[in-house]
Amino acid sequence: MKREEVEALAIAFIDQFSDQYVWDKDMVLTKRDTSATEWASEKMIDLALENPEELWDPILEILKRDPPTEVIEVLAAGPLEDYIAKLGERVIDRVEAQAAADAKFRNLLGGVCATVCRMRFGREFRHVGIAQGGTGTYNKPMHATREDTRA
Numbered sequence: 001m002k003r004e005e006v007e008a009l010a011i012a013f014i015d016q017f018s019d020q021y022v023w024d025k026d027m028v029l030t031k032r033d034t035s036a037t038e039w040a041s042e043k044m045i046d047l048a049l050e051n052p053e054e055l056w057d058p059i060l061e062i063l064k065r066d067p068p069t070e071v072i073e074v075l076a077a078g079p080l081e082d083y084i085a086k087l088g089e090r091v092i093d094r095v096e097a098q099a100a101a102d103a104k105f106r107n108l109l110g111g112v113c114a115t116v117c118r119m120r121f122g123r124e125f126r127h128v129g130i131a132q133g134g135t136g137t138y139n140k141p142m143h144a145t146r147e148d149t150r151a
Helices: 003-017 035-050 052-064 069-090 092-101 103-109 114-121
Strands: 021-023 029-031
Touching: 003 035, 003 052, 003 069, 035 052, 035 069, 052 069, 052 103, 069 092, 069 103, 092 103
Parallel strands: none
Antiparallel strands: 021 029
C-alpha cells in the first residue's frame, strides 16, 4: 500500500471505531452514523484474509495517531491479533522488537488474546503489558521469553 493509502485507512479506521454513541440535540444518546468510514474496517478484514503482511503499516499508523481506548481495543483484538495468528513465526521477532522499543505498541500487544499466542507459539509474547503512562486497559504483564519456554 502507498503511504497516502495507509494514512487514509488509519484516519478512517480511527473514525469508524471512535465515539460510537453521541448525544443528540435532545440529550438522547444515539448511535453515530459511521457509514462513511465503514470501508476502513472492511479493508482491514480484506487484508487479514488476503494479504495479512500488509496489516503492519496500517496498525503502526493507527497507533501513531494516539487513538482513543475503544480504537486500541479493536485494533488489538482485530487487526493485530489477525496479523500474529496468520503470520506466526515469520513476524514474532518483528512484533517483539516493536514492543521492546515502543511503549504504545507494548500496551497494544497486551490486548492480543493470550490464547492465540499460546496456541500459536506455546507461550505469550515478551515485553507485553501496561506501558508507562498507558491507559491501563490491558494491565497483565507477560514476561515469558523464548528461553523460559524451552525444555
